[in-house]
Amino acid sequence: MSDERLLQVVLPGVVAPEGLQLRYGTVPQAGPGRVVVAVEATGVSFAEQQMRRGRYYDQPRFPFVPGYDLVGRVRATGAGVDPGLTGTRVAALVKVGGWASHVVLDAADAVPVPDGLTPAEAETVVLNGITAWQMLHRRARVRAGQTVLVHGASGGVGSVLVQLARAAGASVIGTASARHHDALRELGVAPVDYRGGDVPARVRELAPGGVDAVFDHVGGRSVTDSWHLLAPGGTLIAYGSASTRDDSGSKQWPVLRILARTWLWNALPNGRRASFYNVWAGRALGRDRFRARLRSDLTEVFGAVRRGEVTARVAARLPLADAAEAVRLAESGTVGGKVVLIP
Template identity: 60%
Template sequence: MTRNEPRTSTGGAVDATEVLLPGRVAPEGLVVRHRRLDPPGPGQVTLRMEATGVSFAEQQMRRGKYFDQPSFPFVPGYDLVGTVTEVGPGADPAMKGRRYAALTKVGAWASHVLLPAADLVPVPEGTDPGTAEALVVNGVTAYRMLHQLARVRSGDTVLVHGANGGVGSLLVQLARHAGATVIGTASARNAEAVRSLGATPLDYREPDLPGRVRALAPDGVKAVFDHVGGPGLVDSFGLLARGGTLVSYGTASTRDVVGNAMLPVLLLFARLLRWNTLPNGRGAHFFNLWNGHRRRADFRRRFARDLGTVLDLHAEGVLDPPVAARVPLSEVASAMTLAESGTVVGKVLLVPDQP
């Protein structure tokens, strides 16, 4: 059921709509509620959401499996794009009416969000907000993993698992732009979508998937980007050429495993650490968007720089993030179910309800 767009109240307060995650629930257990959002305080702005994403992080959060999620209940939402409607004391008044992107980790599944003005990154005029949203976390993640961790260059061959996904599809495009040859795994139904991005598709259910990769890259691959984890990570590491790099950035294989949320992550870290001690010239890393910054100001500066680069690449026609669906915020259960189905190409977005 759709609801009317919240109206601004007097004094800069807003009647907002948000999605509450009350505990470990099925998608139907997500609660759509309304509340009064206070005016922005010093250094803050009110951002009216135009698009926010349904990512693997929220899929884990609803199961209590995301390694540093807050205690229930809370409002999920890792990132968003929107327009500033109110500016608090000390924030630049010129921000009002302009479109920005923000990385939040939680809290973005709402019609309006209070955020520090310093956390916002400008979105170029004319950029579709949904397209920009699909580049915020996914684009920066793909860009950093490819260029700053794996350092992929022209002539390299790389393997991208989940090449039809939000991050995977951008990894393929960035690698091809860098001059690399890309092998991409996906389901058979998504093979043509992967091929259209410029990668050679392989069915991830292939009984001898490592053998198929070796047939395409007999000397091994320069990099493997693996969001699956689990036993298949051993195969990913074994496919590396000497001097190659494994970049692990998720544990999708353990999403539905009942038990301690930290255990799969700790086992993963232990495995990567051991591999880095082997005398074979190969490296193994876990990518976390939030690590490597001692100061908040450093994180903001680097994130704004990298997101700006990614948005520029989109403007130049290099990156075209696939959007699987745009679902009204009040229909969040359907959006979550679709995102978890494994049948989509690209990112599922939540957008404002129409009046």
């Protein structure tokens, strides 16, 4: 790796996309138990969009290298790591640091990517796929014959979620802007225009008895509406606060408010339940169990892609050095799927 250079995209503070900075350096070495991964694809998720605004719940202090997930090949292994991993394509969930040409990981955090998936395809379902799989199967435990509502059904997480739900045998209602409705119908989803007036009333028309699960990334008033759309015994999974994206003030308050509401709702004797999902909450299981669960769930998602149950939706592929353009595109709301950065 002596002839290679390290390229990182740095977020220096609350800046416009053009304020992102490029930093060059020496490719790092793999310490004990670690591997160096030459990144082949990383992406722009809602998390990075919020970090740019200083609005992500527990983002690190500026400056830092964003990038929630990545796919790449192992280029070097440290002491105590099987050298046979060299050359293996892997995926990893890193939360920050992925917008780089090379990343150092704990070897235990690298999940093998099966043959048949391109780096960009695999990248679209790392964070988005783990999030969708765990909410659907570990939290809501959706079963065949049930009906679910997915807000933001054309987005990164939403588009994976609706496909996994359909593969599980559930009927799906999905909110999205009208331009995405034809694509949702092709997936077997009943679309609802979130800009078209009374969304809860439209959902009630499609599911008069309520829905068995709602997946809500919007936050704010939407969470309350989602709770009231549940059928008896139904489950609400809140996993974001997109409606507060451009708010000022505390970045923790929107999440804390959702947590307070879910706690109060769960105290009601009506059989319904609500929770706020965050992938990192699984760390309470302990490091080894958390890693094993991530590996298992991501492997399940990769399997669903290989079987054709999930289509990896790449909205666009852009060079890592063009991260500013990629962020603008991702934030425009004009594309479906995920914007992928290629080092």
